[in-house]
Each structure stands twice: as structure tokens, then as C-alpha cells.
Amino acid sequence: MVRQLKLKLSNLPISPWTLWLAFLGVLLLAALLAGVLVFWQGLWLTNLTDRVPWGLWITIDLSSIALSAGAFSLCAAVYLIGLKRYEPIARTATFVGLIGYTMAMLSLLLDIGRPDRFWHALIYWNEHSLLWEVTMCVMLYLAVLMLESMPIFARMGWLKKRYPIVSEKMGRVHHYAPYLAIAGLALSSLHQSSLGGVYGVLKARPIWYKPEMTVLFMLSAIIGGIALTLFASMLSARLTRRARINDLLVERVAHFVAWALVAYVYFRFWDAFAQHYTYDPGRTEGLELLLSGPLSFNFWVLEMLLGALVPMVMLLAPYTRRHPFWRLMALGLVVIGVIAFRWDTNMSGLLVVMPYLPGQQTVAYASYVPSLIEMVAGLGVVAYGLLAFSLGVRYLNVVNHRLATEERETVTARLPETVPA
Amino acid sequence: MSRPLGRRDFLKVTAVGATAATATRVMRRAKASDNSAAGGRRWAMVIDQSKCIGCGYCTLACQAHNDSNPEIQWNRVLVAGEVAGRTIYLPRPCMHCAKAPCVDVCPVKASYYRDDGIVMMDYDRCIGCRYCETACPYEARSFNWKEFDGPNPVVPKWGQPEVERRPRGVVEKCSFCHQRIDRGLSLGLEPGVDADATPACCVVCPTGARVFGDLNDPESEVSGLLSNNVTYRLRDDLGTEPRVYYINADPTKMEE
Numbered sequence: 001m002v003r004q005l006k007l008k009l010s011n012l013p014i015s016p017w018t019l020w021l022a023f024l025g026v027l028l029l030a031a032l033l034a035g036v037l038v039f040w041q042g043l044w045l046t047n048l049t050d051r052v053p054w055g056l057w058i059t060i061d062l063s064s065i066a067l068s069a070g071a072f073s074l075c076a077a078v079y080l081i082g083l084k085r086y087e088p089i090a091r092t093a094t095f096v097g098l099i100g101y102t103m104a105m106l107s108l109l110l111d112i113g114r115p116d117r118f119w120h121a122l123i124y125w126n127e128h129s130l131l132w133e134v135t136m137c138v139m140l141y142l143a144v145l146m147l148e149s150m151p152i153f154a155r156m157g158w159l160k161k162r163y164p165i166v167s168e169k170m171g172r173v174h175h176y177a178p179y180l181a182i183a184g185l186a187l188s189s190l191h192q193s194s195l196g197g198v199y200g201v202l203k204a205r206p207i208w209y210k211p212e213m214t215v216l217f218m219l220s221a222i223i224g225g226i227a228l229t230l231f232a233s234m235l236s237a238r239l240t241r242r243a244r245i246n247d248l249l250v251e252r253v254a255h256f257v258a259w260a261l262v263a264y265v266y267f268r269f270w271d272a273f274a275q276h277y278t279y280d281p282g283r284t285e286g287l288e289l290l291l292s293g294p295l296s297f298n299f300w301v302l303e304m305l306l307g308a309l310v311p312m313v314m315l316l317a318p319y320t321r322r323h324p325f326w327r328l329m330a331l332g333l334v335v336i337g338v339i340a341f342r343w344d345t346n347m348s349g350l351l352v353v354m355p356y357l358p359g360q361q362t363v364a365y366a367s368y369v370p371s372l373i374e375m376v377a378g379l380g381v382v383a384y385g386l387l388a389f390s391l392g393v394r395y396l397n398v399v400n401h402r403l404a405t406e407e408r409e410t411v412t413a414r415l416p417e418t419v420p421a
Numbered sequence: 422m423s424r425p426l427g428r429r430d431f432l433k434v435t436a437v438g439a440t441a442a443t444a445t446r447v448m449r450r451a452k453a454s455d456n457s458a459a460g461g462r463r464w465a466m467v468i469d470q471s472k473c474i475g476c477g478y479c480t481l482a483c484q485a486h487n488d489s490n491p492e493i494q495w496n497r498v499l500v501a502g503e504v505a506g507r508t509i510y511l512p513r514p515c516m517h518c519a520k521a522p523c524v525d526v527c528p529v530k531a532s533y534y535r536d537d538g539i540v541m542m543d544y545d546r547c548i549g550c551r552y553c554e555t556a557c558p559y560e561a562r563s564f565n566w567k568e569f570d571g572p573n574p575v576v577p578k579w580g581q582p583e584v585e586r587r588p589r590g591v592v593e594k595c596s597f598c599h600q601r602i603d604r605g606l607s608l609g610l611e612p613g614v615d616a617d618a619t620p621a622c623c624v625v626c627p628t629g630a631r632v633f634g635d636l637n638d639p640e641s642e643v644s645g646l647l648s649n650n651v652t653y654r655l656r657d658d659l660g661t662e663p664r665v666y667y668i669n670a671d672p673t674k675m676e677e
Binding site: 042043044048050051053054111112113114117118120121124125126128129130131132135198201202203204205349350353354356357358359360 | 499501502511513522525526527528529530531546547548549550551552554555556557558559560562563564565566567568588589590591592653655656659660667669
């Protein structure tokens with residue numbers, strides 16, 4: 001199917017690459033306009049309210065961070081556990097992570113009421129707040145990701161030619177990969193779970209108030225992050241010759257994703273199942289939204305069936321796992337499942353309005369549908385991510401499973417420094 | 422130790438350092454707003470539902486004195502039900518919880534406890550993330566979605582603005598009219614007794630349903646009301662320990 005598409009496109013006077021750039025350009029321009037409007041006019045342009053203060057943008061923010069988790073988990077696997085052969089995949093994951101965290105920053109800048117004060121968390125510490133901890137970890141981890149991607153940027157042809165010394169120095173950062181992997185593992189373990197904790201500590205929102213929030217966020221992030229990295233690598237390899245993958249390597253990691261999904265489904269099942277017993281004001285209503293209410297399609301189809309169970313089976317079964325097309329599909333479904341989980345989590349807590357009047361038993365319901373401006377700006381953030389990754393594939397070789405050995409050689413070649421160039 | 426720092430050592434040092442740093446900071450953290458010893462003030466409000474007639478003057482006076490956006494009501498008057506054929510109301514300001522979820526969750530300490538227990542907002546610090554809105558069980562917080570730059574429709578009929586207007590993009594809420602308390606105390610007035618030192622909602626209330634005062638002063642009117650009446654607080658089950666108390670509507674005490 002993809003090949004047919006490629007053939008058709010190659011008959012056009014403009015190359016598919018130009019078309020793709022033009023498409024993303026339009027989305028980005030529209031989003032720029034929306035973003036300027038939001039900064040100029042304020043958040044009343046959104047459909048957010050005091051009852052539903054978090055919506056589409058927070059979902060994009062949470063999803064970008066979750067889907068970036070491939071970076072820390074694969075770097076830990078390669079540099080700490082010592083599974084060296086997965087190094088090229090970790091390299092792609094690092095780049096995906098860098099894009100994901102900058103996407104999160106962009107959507108957060110849109111979302112907060114005073115983007116000019118984003119740095120306040122660095123100065124005014126409330127170490128009791130999980131959101132403070134998340135902010136600090138995200139900022140520090142972004143710095144780690146920047147260091148980790150230095151060797152990737154060092155390969156830029158232009159940089160190599162113009163500033164060979166800078167390029168060489170940037171390449172040498174790779175030597176510190178294990179230390180960066182430790183920092184990344186620590187920071188990511190903290191904030192990936194704390195993002196669930198941000199919701200999990202709020203007693204006022206019964207469906208959120210549970211310790212397993214942290215576990216579910218962490219686990220789903222690792223699964224989604226690795227799945228996205230594999231999905232993006234496979235898709236790029238199908239679309240362009242600039243991306244080269246080692247299919248066997250991808251398949252092995254996909255097998256790990258399958259077993260991680262088994263663990264996730266186990267936890268998620270007990271999470272939902274246990275909450276189903278006995279009426280608990282607010283919690284039961286929140287769960288009903290997921291099981292039979294407005295979020296039920298998301299929950300049953302996108303999150304559970306297509307997002308977890310189907311890809312779990314597809315990646316466990318040898319035939320579909322080995323078949324590149326079905327593996328690609330399964331990995332894509334996992335990504336959709338993680339996004340749906342973030343959206344459902346946010347909404348199931350916010351749409352239920354808890355009563356606080358004495359003797360009042362019934363909960364009220366709020367509603368939220370993102371406004372056009374939210375969607376346009378949100379799409380722009382996604383378009384930025386797609387553009388950055390496409391450029392990375394084209395110019396930085398971010399998906400190239402034959403590259404790793406070369407890079408390791410540059411590191412070892414660093415030893416005889418006294419030898420004149 | 423002449424050998425270079427190995428990966429394990431690095432990990433150890435990092436872990437120990439991080440733990441120590443976190444522990445010291447957490448231990449230094451001020452413990453909620455319970456430092457009530459040493460004769461400090463502890464402001465509270467008692468609202469008698471038998472007396473509240475639902476006129477909503479409190480909301481209007483609040484909007485005027487605090488110059489708030491017409492779309493924002495720090496104090497809301499809700500219908501709570503019916504007793505003996507009469508509608509019962511429940512005015513809801515900020516509860517000024519002793520264990521306020523909003524203070525716990527704010528990433529920049531823009532919500533904080535004053536020494537007198539008032540849960541205060543630092544509008545210059547708030548980044549507008551709205552986490553506090555999701556955390557507050559009482560819907561006491563409002564976000565400035567839109568710039569408020571026109572004239573305030575309730576000024577001057579319901580009072581004169583006493584505080585600066587909040588900018589767009591920050592969260593705001595009832596402050597127990599801290600400006601009136603602070604100015605009153607500096608003039609030697611007693612909040613809850615002298616009108617000029619008492620929250621505007623209590624002053625304007627035509628039936629005297631809202632009483633303000635110092636919980637630490639056994640002679641204050643709020644202390645008296647609390648010891649002579651059965652009172653309750655909203656969502657006491659959450660453990661937030663609100664400082665707004667309600668006296669249930671009693672049909673025998675309601676005026677015609």
C-alpha cells in the first residue's frame with residue numbers, strides 16, 4: 001500500500017518530501033496564528049473553564065512526555081544494563097525524546113496563564129508540590145537529552161565541514177553516555193511516575209485519588225515511548241532510503257513491548273475492576289464515564305481493545321510480530337492507546353463535579369470540547385514534532401541501525417590525542 | 422582514593438546527595454498553618470443558615486471591594502435545600518483550610534499560609550497552571566480567563582475597590598478581605614467587631630448571618646457561636662480543616 005502511494009507520488013511534479021513539508025508548513029503557520037492569538041487575547045479563547053481547567057493541551061503535553069520515555073528506558077538498557085546491540089535504537093529514541101520534551105514545553109507555554117513566568121518554578125520552590133518536582137525534572141532531563149543528542153547533531157554535514165572542532169567535541173559527549181543514562185533514568189523515573197502522581201494525590205477528585213496512578217503512568221510511558229520509537233523508525237525506513245533499520249533488532253524490542261503490555265493490562269485491569277465495587281461518590285461516576293458514558297469509546301476501543309489487547313496479541317504472536325506491516329500497525333496502536341489513556345484520565349476526573357453541600361449526594365457533570373483554536377494550536381505542536389523528526393531522518397541520520405559501530409569508533413579514536421591531525 | 426570515579430560510585434554519591442538534600446528541605450518545611458501558639462490570630466467565619474435569606478449582597482460587596490472581574494465570584498450563594506417550606510442558602514467563600522490542598526499543590530508557592538491562617542495568593546508569582554483549581558474541593562478558585570479592563574459594574578454602589586485588580590492569566594480567590602484586616606489592625610481596630618476591619622461580606626450582610634473573628638480569642642463572637650451551637654464544615658471528611666463554619670438552618674429560629 002505504501003509502495004503504491006510512493007509510486008503515485010513519484011509521478012507528481014513535486015517530490016513527496018516537498019509536499020510533506022508544505023503540509024506541515026500550513027499546519028505550523030495556522031498554529032502560529034492561533035498561538036499569537038492566545039498570547040495576545042488570553043485563554044478565554046479556549047473552551048477551558050474553572051471546572052475543566054485542563055484539556056487538549058495538557059493531553060498533548062502528557063502524551064509527548066510519555067511517548068518520549070523510550071529515550072531513558074532504552075538508554076538505560078544499552079548503557080547501564082549493557083544491551084549494546086540496541087544502541088542504534090536508543091539513538092533514535094534519544095532524538096524522539098528531545099522532540100517530545102520540546103513539544104511538551106510548547107504546549108505548556110500555551111496552556112499556562114502566564115507563560116512569561118514559566119521560570120518561576122526554578123526560583124520559588126515548593127518541594128511539596130508534585131507539579132514542581134515534575135517541572136524541575138523535566139527541565140533537567142531536557143538538558144540531559146540535549147547532551148545525549150549532541151553526538152547526533154555532531155554528524156550534521158554542514159557542522160562537520162564548517163566547524164570540525166565543535167563537531168568533534170560534540171561527538172565526544174557520547175563518551176559520557178552511561179553517566180547521562182543514569183541521570184536520565186533517575187530524572188525520568190521520578191517525573192514519569194509523578195505525572196500520574198499529580199493526579200493521584202488530589203483527594204478532591206476521587207477517581208484520581210489512588211496510588212496506582214503513578215505505576216500506570218510510568219509503565220504506559222515506557223511502553224508507549226519504546227513503541228513510538230520503533231514505529232517511527234519502521235515507518236521512516238518504509239518511506240525513505242535515508243532511514244535504515246535492522247528488522248531483527250526492532251522485532252526483539254517489539255517483543256519486549258508485548259510483555260510490558262501484558263504487565264500494563266494486568267495493572268490496568270485490576271485498577272478498573274477493583275474500582276467497580278461498591279458505590280463511592282465521584283469515583284463511581286468517573287468510572288461510569290469511562291465504561292458507559294461519553295468516554296466509553298475511548299476507553300473500550302482506543303485504550304483497551306486497540307490500544308492494549310490487540311497489539312499485545314499481535315506482538316506476542318510470532319507471525320504478526322515478524323511481519324513488518326503488522327508489527328508496524330501494532331506499534332502504532334500502542335501509541336494511540338497511551339494517548340487515549342492520558343486523555344481519559346484527565347477527563348474522567350474533571351468532568352465529574354463533586355458536591356460539597358451537606359447531604360447532597362448527586363454529583364454534577366461538566367462538559368468540555370476543545371475549541372477550534374485549541375485544536376489548531378495543538379495540531380501545530382504535533383506538526384512541529386513531525387517536522388523535527390523528518391528533518392532528523394533526512395539530515396541527521398537519526399534512524400540508521402548501521403551507524404552505531406562508527407560512532408563507537410569515534411569515541412575510541414579519541415584516546416591517542418597527542419597524534420597530530 | 423586514586424582510582425577514577427566509577428559508575429557505581431557516581432550512582433552512590435548522586436543517590437546519597439539527592440536524598441540528603443531532599444530530606445533537609447522537607448524537614449525544614451513549615452508544618453501547615455497550625456503554629457497557633459504564642460497568642461497569634463486565627464481568623465474564621467461562622468455562617469448561620471437560619472439567618473441567610475439568599476439576597477446575594479455579600480457577593481456584590483465582595484466584587485466591589487476586591488474589584489473582581491464580573492465573571493468571577495469569590496463568594497457564591499448556593500441553594501442548599503428546603504426546611505419547613507423555606508429555601509435554605511449556603512454562602513460559600515474560600516474555606517481558608519488549615520490543611521489546604523491548593524497550598525500543597527502549587528508548584529511555585531503562589532498559594533501560601535499567612536501567619537494568621539489566611540490562605541493567600543501571590544498574584545505576582547502565580548504562573549496560571551490551574552493545578553490549584555483541580556485540587557480545591559470547594560470550587561473556591563477562579564482563573565482570570567479574560568482581561569478585566571472596563572469599569573466595575575458594582576462600583577460604587579456596593580463599595581470601593583481596596584485592592585489592585587488581578588492581571589489576566591492568574592488564579593484568584595477570597596482572601597477574607599486581608600486588606601481590611603491588616604489596615605484595621607494597624608489603626609487599632611478589632612476585626613469582627615469594627616466594621617472597617619471586617620470582611621466586606623460580613624459588613625454588608627443585612628441579617629447578620631455572617632460573623633467573623635479570631636478563633637484564638639475565647640471572647641470573640643465566633644468563639645462564642647462555636648461553643649453555643651452545633652456547627653459543621655464543608656467536606657470535613659477530606660481532612661482539609663476549613664475555617665468557615667456553618668450553623669444548620671433551624672426552622673424555630675427563622676424569622677418570618
